[in-house]
Amino acid sequence: MLVLGPALLVGGIVAGLVCGEHLGPGPASVPLAGGLALALVALVMRARRRRGALALGLVGASLLGTAVMQRALDGLVHSPLTAPMVARADCSLRGQLIDDPEATRFSATVLVRAESIRIDHRWRDAGGRTVVVRAAGDAASRVGVLEAGDHVTLRGWLRPLEGFETRLRWRHAVGQFDAHVLVGFTSAPSRLARIANAARGLVLRGADLLPPGDRALLAGFLVGDTRGLDDDVLAQFRLAGLSHMLVVSGANVAFVLALTAPLLRWFELRQRVLGSLLVLVIFGAMTRWEPSVLRACAMASCTLLSVQLGRPAAGPRVLALAVGGLLLVDPFLLHSVGFQLSCAACAGIAVLTPRLVARLRGPGWVRETLATTIGAQVGVAPVAIATFGGLPLVALPANVLAAPLVGPITVLGFAASTIGGALAGSLPDAARLLQLPTRLLLHAMAALAAAASQVPVVVDARALAILAPAIAVGVVLALVRAHRRRAVARTAQSHPTPILRRDVDLPAR
Numbered sequence: 001m002l003v004l005g006p007a008l009l010v011g012g013i014v015a016g017l018v019c020g021e022h023l024g025p026g027p028a029s030v031p032l033a034g035g036l037a038l039a040l041v042a043l044v045m046r047a048r049r050r051r052g053a054l055a056l057g058l059v060g061a062s063l064l065g066t067a068v069m070q071r072a073l074d075g076l077v078h079s080p081l082t083a084p085m086v087a088r089a090d091c092s093l094r095g096q097l098i099d100d101p102e103a104t105r106f107s108a109t110v111l112v113r114a115e116s117i118r119i120d121h122r123w124r125d126a127g128g129r130t131v132v133v134r135a136a137g138d139a140a141s142r143v144g145v146l147e148a149g150d151h152v153t154l155r156g157w158l159r160p161l162e163g164f165e166t167r168l169r170w171r172h173a174v175g176q177f178d179a180h181v182l183v184g185f186t187s188a189p190s191r192l193a194r195i196a197n198a199a200r201g202l203v204l205r206g207a208d209l210l211p212p213g214d215r216a217l218l219a220g221f222l223v224g225d226t227r228g229l230d231d232d233v234l235a236q237f238r239l240a241g242l243s244h245m246l247v248v249s250g251a252n253v254a255f256v257l258a259l260t261a262p263l264l265r266w267f268e269l270r271q272r273v274l275g276s277l278l279v280l281v282i283f284g285a286m287t288r289w290e291p292s293v294l295r296a297c298a299m300a301s302c303t304l305l306s307v308q309l310g311r312p313a314a315g316p317r318v319l320a321l322a323v324g325g326l327l328l329v330d331p332f333l334l335h336s337v338g339f340q341l342s343c344a345a346c347a348g349i350a351v352l353t354p355r356l357v358a359r360l361r362g363p364g365w366v367r368e369t370l371a372t373t374i375g376a377q378v379g380v381a382p383v384a385i386a387t388f389g390g391l392p393l394v395a396l397p398a399n400v401l402a403a404p405l406v407g408p409i410t411v412l413g414f415a416a417s418t419i420g421g422a423l424a425g426s427l428p429d430a431a432r433l434l435q436l437p438t439r440l441l442l443h444a445m446a447a448l449a450a451a452a453s454q455v456p457v458v459v460d461a462r463a464l465a466i467l468a469p470a471i472a473v474g475v476v477l478a479l480v481r482a483h484r485r486r487a488v489a490r491t492a493q494s495h496p497t498p499i500l501r502r503d504v505d506l507p508a509r
Helices: 004-023 029-047 053-077 082-086 138-143 163-171 191-207 212-223 231-239 250-264 269-286 291-308 315-329 331-335 337-359 364-388 395-423 428-434 436-452 461-494
Strands: 090-097 107-119 122-125 130-136 151-159 173-186
Touching: 004 053, 004 315, 004 331, 029 053, 053 315, 053 331, 082 151, 082 173, 090 130, 090 173, 107 138, 107 151, 107 173, 130 138, 130 151, 130 163, 138 151, 138 173, 163 173, 163 331, 191 212, 191 269, 191 395, 212 231, 212 395, 212 436, 231 436, 250 269, 250 291, 250 395, 269 291, 291 315, 291 337, 315 331, 315 337, 331 337, 337 364, 364 395, 395 428, 395 436, 428 436
Parallel strands: 130 173
Antiparallel strands: 090 107, 090 151, 107 122, 107 130, 151 173
8 A cells, every 4th residue: 555555646647737638728616626635635645544534635636736737838828928929029028948959050949038028128027937949040059059057048939839839838838039149148147057067078078089970879878968970870779669778867966966976974863864865966967867867866865865864665555656746847848748657667667576586587687677668668668659659569579689778888988088078178198098998898788779670560450459458457466466465464463373382391400
């Protein structure tokens, strides 16, 4: 029940989000107040071990999901930018870049959090709404070299999202701003943004010493920046089922924490926890808070806090708490494919890996690698098939072969790029030499992706439909067994078996 309860609450939140999207935009004051009240009552009942707490919490979670989705949709429809956007007004805009621009030869695209807008020679509050800035001409070349966190002042036209652009509303974009002049810009005023940009720049500067193809591949592994990768390379990783390697995920977060652990081991537990949380925040800002990074950082934070409180939590429970909290904070994550794949892979690993490790035979590291890969692939299969139409059959063996390469590429890549970035100006040859092992590992990974991408077999929805009944039966049987084991354990605790002792004659004194 400790694991099943949080999982059911996440299901209730998801059901509420779907319901809220169906109901449409609105203030949702009643569902919000009702959900908060029921959640509070459920927590009190849970603390007092009263029955019905889970059912009450499930209803409260559903109401909260409905409320936050309706309110998020309402923020897209009603904003200070709505009127000028409908009028396609010629205006100036001040704002902060949310991520790094995607630049081509003649254009640049980036999400900007609008702080103020100038219409009819008067600046107005923009309410912090997000707009998609598409710069062209001379403005594109200047916007394209900026970084997340930088402040810009642009001149152009506001207009609604249309056609394929409407998908960006799930990233909170309320409209599009066609910029033709970059009036001015300033570097990121936030200290966190400056530290993150400096750390990201140091790593990428060390990667710049590699040839362009290797540099782009390493940037994808380390910080999820795939803008420099050729389309053919991206297609090979996708056809091989290895595209998740180029997205920063929980493995990257774990490796970064492992790299910084020796620096924190000399401090007390509380200081180590705070230091690790700071590392998570900086690394998340470095990777621009991609959905998979959000999930990984949220889980790592929950784990660190549970250790600090002296109440370590199981992996499935941490996953459920992290996912539920993130969906309530940002309900639009429900439509993020990256978030769905990350959560599905983590759920498969958390549920299946321990059981597979116990049943497989062979050396420990082989069993763990194979079990983790199988768990992740089984977890992502429904999402991948529903979204992309299929899952490459070669994905499982390809991921098993790639697993031993991922850790060294990430650890050595971060270390060599950080040191190499510091030495690039004074000792470039030494910095290049540091990257030699990373370069060899990258070539091995690229060769594996190229070879695996030649296997054309794809598991599609028909195959999943055939396997679905067997999977459902297996899941039900596993849940029943787990429930029986817990029931037996509770019975043993409440009614301990008496120790049978043979009567013996004690010698008389």
